[in-house]
Amino acid sequence: MDGAGESLPTKDLLVGFIGAGKMAFAMSRGFLRAGLVKANNITVSDPSPQIRQEFKELGVNIAEDNREVVNRSQLIVLSVKPNVVKPVLKEVSSVISKHNIVVSIAAGVKLATIEELLPTGTRVVRVMPNTPVLVQAGAAVVAPGSSADPRDSELVVELLRSVGMCEQGNEKLLDAVTGLSGSGPAYAFAAIEAMADGGVKMGLPRDLAIKLAAQTMLGAAKMVVETGKHPGQLKDEVCSPAGTTISAIHVLEKNGFRGSLIDAVEAATTRARELGQQNA
Ligand SMILES: NC(=O)C1=CN([C@@H]2O[C@H](COP(=O)(O)OP(=O)(O)OC[C@H]3O[C@@H](n4cnc5c(N)ncnc54)[C@H](O)[C@@H]3O)[C@@H](O)[C@H]2O)C=CC1
Numbered sequence: 001m002d003g004a005g006e007s008l009p010t011k012d013l014l015v016g017f018i019g020a021g022k023m024a025f026a027m028s029r030g031f032l033r034a035g036l037v038k039a040n041n042i043t044v045s046d047p048s049p050q051i052r053q054e055f056k057e058l059g060v061n062i063a064e065d066n067r068e069v070v071n072r073s074q075l076i077v078l079s080v081k082p083n084v085v086k087p088v089l090k091e092v093s094s095v096i097s098k099h100n101i102v103v104s105i106a107a108g109v110k111l112a113t114i115e116e117l118l119p120t121g122t123r124v125v126r127v128m129p130n131t132p133v134l135v136q137a138g139a140a141v142v143a144p145g146s147s148a149d150p151r152d153s154e155l156v157v158e159l160l161r162s163v164g165m166c167e168q169g170n171e172k173l174l175d176a177v178t179g180l181s182g183s184g185p186a187y188a189f190a191a192i193e194a195m196a197d198g199g200v201k202m203g204l205p206r207d208l209a210i211k212l213a214a215q216t217m218l219g220a221a222k223m224v225v226e227t228g229k230h231p232g233q234l235k236d237e238v239c240s241p242a243g244t245t246i247s248a249i250h251v252l253e254k255n256g257f258r259g260s261l262i263d264a265v266e267a268a269t270t271r272a273r274e275l276g277q278q279n280a
Pocket residue numbers: 018019020021022023024045046047048051066078079080081082084088105106107128129130131182183
């Protein structure tokens with residue numbers, strides 16, 4: 001195993017997940033699809049037998065308990081709910097060494113809270129990813145803890161870039177990142193579902209309506225990313241004078257579409273902050 005502070009090659013990286021729920025599944029499946037981490041280098045733990053079975057089918061190692069995940073891994077992802085982070089850290093703290101990098105994806109839970117429960121000098125990195133890592137289209141921001149080596153965050157960024165976009169940022173940004181991109185896939189899924197409902201209302205078959213709605217979101221997002229144009233400009237380019245789109249935009253504006261999305265990001269950010277306080 002590499003010494004503390006030495007950069008770890010991703011090729012043979014031993015990755016552990018404590019808590020094998022939806023996010024651990026999306027990340028491990030994404031890493032495997034990206035070919036950056038090997039199945040037999042991933043170890044997971046979870047109290048649910050059904051979940052352990054699902055992960056067994058991925059070909060990864062299933063640990064007997066959380067301490068075994070630490071013993072078998074270099075990089076350990078804390079992928080439990082925010083209120084389970086502290087009990088888990090108390091349980092594994094004595095087996096964490098300077099060789100480990102501890103990565104928390106828990107919404108709201110602060111680096112200081114995590115570092116306080118681990119041996120002094122533990123290399124901790126906090127990340128807010130999202131479920132599209134499953135299909136190599138994730139969005140994540142990585143914030144290093146006080147004892148993390150720059151190479152530790154770079155390693156985590158490299159891993160997350162294999163499954164989507166990833167930036168480094170100050171921890172102060174992470175609750176807002178949670179409100180925007182961490183929770184954001186749910187807003188997009190709700191929008192796709194609602195647009196498809198509109199299509200069904202106007203006579204389209206459900207399957208076709210969902211496909212059209214999803215591809216429209218995907219295409220619009222790709223245009224923003226690939227053209228670098230402002231989304232307002234791209235919107236204007238769809239709105240022909242006295243055409244169909246501007247009539248629809250007028251309805252959206254009257255119904256507070258943008259204000260709702262802004263409020264949604266604010267509400268999720270506020271909730272992330274509350275979770276941080278409740279689990280400090
Ligand atoms: N679901 C999402 O879209 C995202 C979630 N997150 C964060 O990821 C974390 C996990 O979220 P999900 O995967 O959605 O939750 P989940 O509920 O699907 O997974 C959590 C897993 O932890 C297991 N667990 C409970 N107690 C445990 C213990 N003592 N030791 C080991 N495992 C234990 C549960 O059985 C469950 O399978 C949360 O902290 C959340 O804030 C972050 C970004 C996106």
